[in-house]
Amino acid sequence: MSEAMDERKFDIFELGTVDDTVAQFGGKKLKEEVTYITPAIPMFGEPCLNPNVFSSHELTHPAVYSAVVKDVKIIGAAAFPIIQNKSICHQYFSTEYWETSEQATLSCYIKQDQNMIGYRNIKERNNYACSVINLVGNGSYNYAHWMTEFLPQLVLLKEAGTNLSCYKVVVDSRSYPSMLDALFLLGITEDQLIKIDAMSLNTFPEGLWVSPVANVVFQRPNAISSDALHQLAEPQHAIFHPDALIATRNTFLALVAQHDCETAPEKIFIKRFSGRQYHARAVVNEALIQKKLEAEGFVSIDPSTLSFTEQIRVFSKAKYIVSASGAALLNMIWAPVGAKIIVLMNDAKVVNYWYFSNIAFAVGHQLSYVLGKAVNTGNWNDINHADFMIDYQCVCQALNAAGLSVALANITSQEELKQLPVEEVLKHAVQLQHDSLFELATVAYKTILAKVPNHAEANHHFGVMVAQTAGAVDALPMLETAITSKPECEQFWVTYIDALVMSGAIPQVVDALVLGLNFGLAATTAEILGQDIFSQLHTTQADDDKKRLLALVMRLKHARLLNEKQSLSKIKVLFFVLQKSVWKLDTVFRAMLSDPLFDPVMLVCPCVSLQHEEMMAELEGTYQHFQKKGYPVINSYMQETDSWIELQTLAPDLIFFTNPHGITRPEYYDVAYMNYLSCYVPYDHQVSQYNNNQEQYNQCFHNAMWQIFVPHTESKDIFIHTAMTQGANVSVTGYPACEPYVDSILPSTSVWKPQDTNKARFIWAPHHTINSPELPYSNFLRYAELFQQLALQYADTVQWAFKPHPMLKSKLYEYEGWGKEKTDSYYKFWESQPNTQLENGEYQDLFIASDAMIHDSGSFLAEYLYLKKPVLYLVAAVNIKDYLNPFGVQAFDVCEHAYTKEDIICFIDTFSNVPMTKVNMFYQNQIAPYFDGVKPSLKIIADIKLSFGH
Numbered sequence: 001m002s003e004a005m006d007e008r009k010f011d012i013f014e015l016g017t018v019d020d021t022v023a024q025f026g027g028k029k030l031k032e033e034v035t036y037i038t039p040a041i042p043m044f045g046e047p048c049l050n051p052n053v054f055s056s057h058e059l060t061h062p063a064v065y066s067a068v069v070k071d072v073k074i075i076g077a078a079a080f081p082i083i084q085n086k087s088i089c090h091q092y093f094s095t096e097y098w099e100t101s102e103q104a105t106l107s108c109y110i111k112q113d114q115n116m117i118g119y120r121n122i123k124e125r126n127n128y129a130c131s132v133i134n135l136v137g138n139g140s141y142n143y144a145h146w147m148t149e150f151l152p153q154l155v156l157l158k159e160a161g162t163n164l165s166c167y168k169v170v171v172d173s174r175s176y177p178s179m180l181d182a183l184f185l186l187g188i189t190e191d192q193l194i195k196i197d198a199m200s201l202n203t204f205p206e207g208l209w210v211s212p213v214a215n216v217v218f219q220r221p222n223a224i225s226s227d228a229l230h231q232l233a234e235p236q237h238a239i240f241h242p243d244a245l246i247a248t249r250n251t252f253l254a255l256v257a258q259h260d261c262e263t264a265p266e267k268i269f270i271k272r273f274s275g276r277q278y279h280a281r282a283v284v285n286e287a288l289i290q291k292k293l294e295a296e297g298f299v300s301i302d303p304s305t306l307s308f309t310e311q312i313r314v315f316s317k318a319k320y321i322v323s324a325s326g327a328a329l330l331n332m333i334w335a336p337v338g339a340k341i342i343v344l345m346n347d348a349k350v351v352n353y354w355y356f357s358n359i360a361f362a363v364g365h366q367l368s369y370v371l372g373k374a375v376n377t378g379n380w381n382d383i384n385h386a387d388f389m390i391d392y393q394c395v396c397q398a399l400n401a402a403g404l405s406v407a408l409a410n411i412t413s414q415e416e417l418k419q420l421p422v423e424e425v426l427k428h429a430v431q432l433q434h435d436s437l438f439e440l441a442t443v444a445y446k447t448i449l450a451k452v453p454n455h456a457e458a459n460h461h462f463g464v465m466v467a468q469t470a471g472a473v474d475a476l477p478m479l480e481t482a483i484t485s486k487p488e489c490e491q492f493w494v495t496y497i498d499a500l501v502m503s504g505a506i507p508q509v510v511d512a513l514v515l516g517l518n519f520g521l522a523a524t525t526a527e528i529l530g531q532d533i534f535s536q537l538h539t540t541q542a543d544d545d546k547k548r549l550l551a552l553v554m555r556l557k558h559a560r561l562l563n564e565k566q567s568l569s570k571i572k573v574l575f576f577v578l579q580k581s582v583w584k585l586d587t588v589f590r591a592m593l594s595d596p597l598f599d600p601v602m603l604v605c606p607c608v609s610l611q612h613e614e615m616m617a618e619l620e621g622t623y624q625h626f627q628k629k630g631y632p633v634i635n636s637y638m639q640e641t642d643s644w645i646e647l648q649t650l651a652p653d654l655i656f657f658t659n660p661h662g663i664t665r666p667e668y669y670d671v672a673y674m675n676y677l678s679c680y681v682p683y684d685h686q687v688s689q690y691n692n693n694q695e696q697y698n699q700c701f702h703n704a705m706w707q708i709f710v711p712h713t714e715s716k717d718i719f720i721h722t723a724m725t726q727g728a729n730v731s732v733t734g735y736p737a738c739e740p741y742v743d744s745i746l747p748s749t750s751v752w753k754p755q756d757t758n759k760a761r762f763i764w765a766p767h768h769t770i771n772s773p774e775l776p777y778s779n780f781l782r783y784a785e786l787f788q789q790l791a792l793q794y795a796d797t798v799q800w801a802f803k804p805h806p807m808l809k810s811k812l813y814e815y816e817g818w819g820k821e822k823t824d825s826y827y828k829f830w831e832s833q834p835n836t837q838l839e840n841g842e843y844q845d846l847f848i849a850s851d852a853m854i855h856d857s858g859s860f861l862a863e864y865l866y867l868k869k870p871v872l873y874l875v876a877a878v879n880i881k882d883y884l885n886p887f888g889v890q891a892f893d894v895c896e897h898a899y900t901k902e903d904i905i906c907f908i909d910t911f912s913n914v915p916m917t918k919v920n921m922f923y924q925n926q927i928a929p930y931f932d933g934v935k936p937s938l939k940i941i942a943d944i945k946l947s948f949g950h
Contacts, residue, residue: 016086027065042368045394049349072207141174144327181308233352242362265299270323337364340402346388392436456486472502487519527556574652584737587937684859687888711735734930741866765855768807802830
């Protein structure tokens with residue numbers, strides 16, 4: 001039985017000890033405490049920065065016990081079992097150097113000084129009525145942890161004569177089939193398994209508990225943060241009970257290694273399985289290492305393709321095993337005692353070298369490491385799991401030291417190289433590099449550059465190798481010399497730019513791309529390379545660097561797309577619509593409908609900032625609204641398949657956006673503008689300024705647009721000084737949404753509610769920024785009740801249209817003191833009074849037929865001035881002009897202003913006497929020039945036609 005849980009709730013338990021549990025339940029000793037000496041670890045390749053590896057160390061693992069315990073709780077994937085509400089920690093656990101996986105995900109907090117542990121984010125709770133053996137803990141779905149920390153528990157119980165059929169066995173639901181195969185070999189059946197999910201809390205009346213058979217630090221506290229990079233691993237961070245590992249080894253060898261092992265190889269190279277990305281720990285030049293070792297008689301094995309039984313048999317005769325560090329390396333325990341294990345590892349100093357070394361020593365093997373330089377491939381997230389490059393010469397040295405005679409590369413002395421022609425030395429160097437003999441290749445390249453410092457090919461190849469083995473920063477001087485010496489070579493530019501990215505020099509990437517375009521770098525190559533780099537940049541990368549790169553990539557892409565679409569006989573244009581109330585492109589859309597060159601279609605997209613029910617209602621309402629107008633319109637939600645329409649099925653040539661914010665689904669936002677020619681006409685009249693104008697003028701969105709059509713020159717000036725495009729994609733056309741006001745044609749049917757007598761028609765338009773200190777426009781919370789009172793007080797003389805910002809309602813739903821019930825009731829008031837109406841849709845006709853407006857809006861500050869009618873602006877902050885751009889300040893100055901309730905009442909009483917001189921001057925100077933001659937909508941269409949070759 002399961003139930004959903006509140007993620008904020010903590011489940012609190014005491015911390016318990018193994019000793020107390022043994023004493024309370026009469027534990028039976030399965031293995032004695034053991035002390036052993038782990039030897040120094042032979043190291044080859046890159047220098048090892050942890051001095052402790054060069055010494056032997058005395059380690060002790062506590063005795064192992066079992067006990068029948070009562071009231072057992074198991075949290076999926078959590079480190080410790082809970083017995084009678086005490087979380088039983090490993091003997092050597094300490095929060096000073098040991099962090100559990102659930103701590104790392106902030107699902108667990110441990111206060112060791114207060115003897116307390118708390119869990120949150122419990123996903124479900126399950127109650128069982130059976131007795132269990134628990135094989136779940138940190139990493140219990142990982143083959144290495146499973147083999148050394150969990151499976152041995154069951155082996156020891158079987159070895160002690162326990163009837164395993166009497167118990168259910170708890171395993172991680174993510175366990176691999178090969179791991180479960182091991183249980184089946186021990187006699188466990190599928191019916192006995194209880195598979196539990198991570199962070200589920202599972203309660204059992206009884207359990208057969210086994211104390212830890214290994215004390216392994218799952219990870220260091222804050223292990224992937226930069227603060228942890230100075231923390232060296234220590235031998236005692238990975239202590240295994242040797243007898244438990246030996247018992248596991250002997251048990252399974254006896255079960256499956258008696259037959260079909262005759263052809264098992266003696267020399268094995270373990271391949272990393274393909275397709276691995278996250279936490280790769282991959283040997284970048286693995287294919288070369290594999291080829292070289294196979295030439296020495298090694299057999300390459302990918303254990304992930306083998307069953308558990310097959311893995312045991314394949315490794316049962318191995319005398320030499322070479323492998324990158326990883327879970328598959330645990331198959332070394334099946335090898336005969338005395339096997340030589342060569343582990344390939346990156347050179348990060350924080351790596352725990354004793355994890356594999358202590359396991360190998362426990363089962364009688366000899367282990368050494370070959371360290372390679374970490375390489376920034378972009379496939380790993382922390383240095384512990386970094387990909388790396390291995391010098392094959394160092395692998396040969398390690399194998400020779402282990403007793404296997406492997407041929408080292410023939411070494412040509414530097415003096416001999418000096419006597420050879422440069423091009424012959426270059427061929428020799430490239431071959432050495434190809435064979436992963438990096439030290440020898442370095443000597444050869446340096447010999448060339450001593451003679452010809454600017455040799456383009458030598459600098460390029462040497463730079464590539466240095467980038468792989470030492471780091472991109474060290475490679476940049478050589479790669480720069482290569483492009484300087486031979487700028488017409490495109491590959492040199494690609495390599496150089498890749499190195500800039502790997503070195504973190506993102507600001508220089510755009511400069512290099514631009515420079516390369518002037519020489520040997522093709523536009524298509526630059527576009528692909530730039531977009532790939534942009535997609536790999538992390539969110540921590542400086543925004544301006546990303547946007548500058550994006551602007552260049554999109555400029556190249558737009559040029560390519562335009563070239564492909566030149567002289568189309570029909571241009572399909574897709575207009576994205578989020579809400580009918582902010583549809584500002586009606587004049588453009590209708591003009592395209594009447595132009596035979598265009599095939600305009602509206603796509604109604606979901607506004608995901610709304611709650612789901614409200615979002616779907618708004619989606620359907622907007623779709624029905626435009627369908628009734630007879631427009632070609634598509635609903636992005638396909639109810640019959642419960643899916644969202646894919647843009648490629650609509651095949652647009654051009655997309656129009658009216659909202660720059662990511663408040664819809666990605667396929668109708670960044671995925672769209674990154675792949676199609678896209679235009680943007682702001683849904684507001686561009687009067688506001690806040691957050692250094694970044695959200696309105698310099699999002700990735702703005703820098704990715706093909707064309708932006710703005711309402712006034714002040715807007716373009718801000719783009720020039722703010723956006724990474726520097727306004728290159730911006731055209732001043734005037735505001736197409738206000739064309740009906742300039743024409744000033746009264747609608748044939750009034751949108752105002754019929755009244756018995758003539759009344760003044762007032763619009764009250766409150767803004768949504770009720771809790772936005774960065775944009776303090778809204779007075780709604782201050783005046784909401786007042787306007788209800790005014791509606792009733794002036795019922796005989798004033799008709800009111802409540803025109804709230806579309807986002808106000810959803811914000812009130814979440815605002816303390818309002819909520820859904822109060823908000824719905826408030827909106828219902830405006831909808832239901834004889835002299836009031838609620839307006840949530842298009843509003844041009846409403847404005848034209850009105851007499852006055854009271855508002856604290858942004859865009860309406862300019863839009864209503866087109867009508868040259870009285871307007872009162874409700875001032876929320878004394879420094880309101882700080883939140884208006886120059887155009888907005890001019891618009892604000894010509895409005896009437898209200899600071900108090902009395903100011904509002906005075907305006908209502910005297911609006912017909914408000915002088916309109918300033919408003920008329922603003923119209924003549926700041927609005928009319930954009931409408932002289934060609935209308936904004938037709939300017940936009942003319943611009944598009946010209947760009948498309950018409």
